[in-house]
Amino acid sequence: MPLVKWFLAIPHFIALVFMFIAVVFCTIFAWFAILFTGRYPRGIFDFVEGFLRWSLRVNAYAFLLTTDQYPPFKLG
Numbered sequence: 001m002p003l004v005k006w007f008l009a010i011p012h013f014i015a016l017v018f019m020f021i022a023v024v025f026c027t028i029f030a031w032f033a034i035l036f037t038g039r040y041p042r043g044i045f046d047f048v049e050g051f052l053r054w055s056l057r058v059n060a061y062a063f064l065l066t067t068d069q070y071p072p073f074k075l076g
Contacts, residue, residue, distance in 0.1 A: 002065060009062035012071060016055055023051050050075025 030044045057071040 005062050005065070008070065009058055012054075012058040012062075012073070015073065016051075016058065019051050019054070023048055047075065 026044045026047055030040055030048075033039070033041050033044075054071070054075055060066045061069070061071050
């Protein structure tokens, strides 16, 4: 069963690689926004939080084997 889960998680990992690149740029932009305005932009925060939740769900499904529910393709 773990091999099947790893195979089914491949599309998630491909999408997460591209999302990670976007998160890196958003984090750099947010750092400058925090530096100059003193506030974390809400849209960037929601995007990074959604990415972290999605990657956690995929890792729990594929590697930790804590759930058998296939993770959805969404940020929230």
